[in-house]
Amino acid sequence: MTADAEQDSPDDRSGPRRERERGVLRRMTLATAWGEGLDGYDLGVLSVVLPLITVELGLSPLWAGLIGASALLGIFIGGPVVGWLTDRFGRRNLFLIDIGAFVVLGLLQGVVDEPWQLFVVRLLLGVAIGAEYAIGAAMLAxxxxxxxxxxxxxxxxxxWYVGFLVSVVLAYLLVDLAGLSWRWVLVTGAVPALVVLLLRIGLPESPRWLIQRGRVEEAREIVHRFLGADHFRTEEYEHEERGAGWRRLFSPELRSRTLFVCVFWSCNVAPYFAIFTFAPQVFTSLQLSDERASTIAVNALAALGALVGMLTIEHVGRRRQLIIPFWVMAVTLALVGVWGEAPAAVLVVSLAVFAFFNALQGNLTAVYPIEVFPTDVRSSGVGIGTAASRIGAALGTFLLPVGLDTIGVGACMLIGAALCVVGGVVSQRLAPETTGRTLTRTGAVSVTAA
Known part of the structure; x- marks a missing residue:
């Protein structure tokens, strides 16, 4: 089936129909973007209230690390498992179930009394977030x-970055001005999740997934009804062979792609999650007098970096936008690690530059995994990449409070710099250039340096 298989007349394509097509794609983009923003919101809120939780529940450094990493551990489970389910049973239904679970689990955070209860709820919340990564980007693409x-x-x-920034600012306001407890602050994440749930009701199934499963007529009807045939004029709708699920991701034809996605994604997120989940503690360790202002400023730069990355990605190209930031981030973290006694302005600017380029590059974690895997294993591939990235992020988040107490903040920053070097080397070797290509073509492209 191709986009030319069914064309509408100019009259059919005018007025309300065209507006409806735009509306469906806009709603899908909004519903998916807000879902991704929930992850940033949840982790941002936790970074602010975790010190309060530590005091009220009497957390040891071990429990603080476990709770800080709990959602990341859940993502490790949810990404690959729900990714496989999504490739097998379709995108739409799981897209709704996932966000419904997020609402329920977000509310449950308000009734926990013990460290293990909070750990379990946030672990399950992480499963829902991992599902979001596996389903949302694939469905939108x-x-x-x-x-x-x-x-x-x-x-x-x-x-994601806007959600993180908004949550940090809001959490400080709710704690300092409104005097709310950390439980109510965590519960606020259920509110935007409910809005996302309403946005997703009525969205169609992925035509590509239907065609891959042999349900061509259903796909044709969705394209005709919701999107218009000429919306996909440049896309090829070929019936692909069904793969062997996860096993295909590690087959000779795809294992280099899987390795590339897992490594670059891990090296992008691990330093960021470790540093900014415990941002107030990190800034205090660097002897910065106002850790709150520093946290907000650095996260604002990260949101700006993500915006710049979005605006430039089609012009700069995927490959350059991936490789160059790795080396910039390595230099900035190494500077903080080596020159820990530098003036406060130098330290804040260095971490701000790191956050800016990390976010600018981070856009590619929603792009490359989608583009380099074929339809039959796309969500599974994204899920595996998500899981691998969260192993590094969870380890970093779990070990950072211990590292601050033992080897010091400087050594922690140097470890982050080393991860960026690894990401840069692997990306230089394996990153393809996929800009402007159809999903059919990118899924068939060998992941070698362009």
């Missing part, structure tokens, strides 16, 4: 046209 697909997918990471 499979409905969107090639032109501007990178910019559209980049909006997911812009939403």
């Amino acid at each position: 499979e409905l969107a046209p090639s032109r501007g697909r990178g910019r559209r997918l980049s909006k997911l990471l812009v939403s």
Whole structure:
């Protein structure tokens, strides 16, 4: 089936019909971007209230690390498991179930009394977040046209960083001005999740997934009804062979892609999660007098970086936007690690530059995994990449409070710099250039340096 298989007349394509097509794609983009933003919101809120939780529940450094890493551990489970379920049973239903679970679990955070209870709830919340990564970007990419697909997918990471920034500012306001307890602050994440749930009701199934499962007529009807046939004029709708699930991801034809996605994603997120989940403690260790202002300023730069990355991705290209930031981040973290006694302004600017380029590059975590895997294992591939990235992020988040007490903040920053070097080397070798290509073509491209 191709986009030319069914064309509408000019009269059919005018007025309300065209507006409806735009509306469906806009709603899908918004519903997916807000879902991604929930992850940033949840982790941002936790970074502010975790010190309060530590005091009230009497957390040891071990429990503080476990609770800080709990959602990341859940993502490790939810990404690959729900990714496999999504490739097997479809995108739409799981897209709704996932966000419904997020609402319920968000509310449950308000009634926990013991450290283990909070750990379990946030672990399950992480499973829902991991599912969001596996389902949302794949579903959006499979409905969107090639032109501007990178910019559209980049909006997911812009939403993540904006969600993180908004949650940090809001959490400080709710704690300092409104006097709310940490439980109510955590519960606020259920409110935007409920809005996302309402946005997702009525969205169609992915036509690409239907065609891959042999349900061509259903896919044709969805394209005709919701998107218009010429919306996919440049896309090829070929019936692909069904793969062997996870096993195919590690087959000779795809294992280099899987390795690339797992390594670059891990090296992007691990330093960021470790540093900014415990941002107040990190800034205090660097002897910065106002850790709150520093936390907000650095996260504002991160949101700006994500926005710049979204606006430039189709012009700069995927490959350059991935490789260059790794080396910039390595230099800035190494500077903080080596020159820990530098003036406060130098330290804040260094971490701000790191956050800016990390976010600018981070947009590609929503783009590359979608583009380098074929339809039959796309969500599974994203899920595996998500899981691998969260292993590094969870280890970093778990070990950072211990590291601050033992080896010191300087050594922790140097470890983060080393991770960026690893990411840069692997990306230089394996990153493809997929800008402007259809999903059918990118899924068939060998992941070698362009």
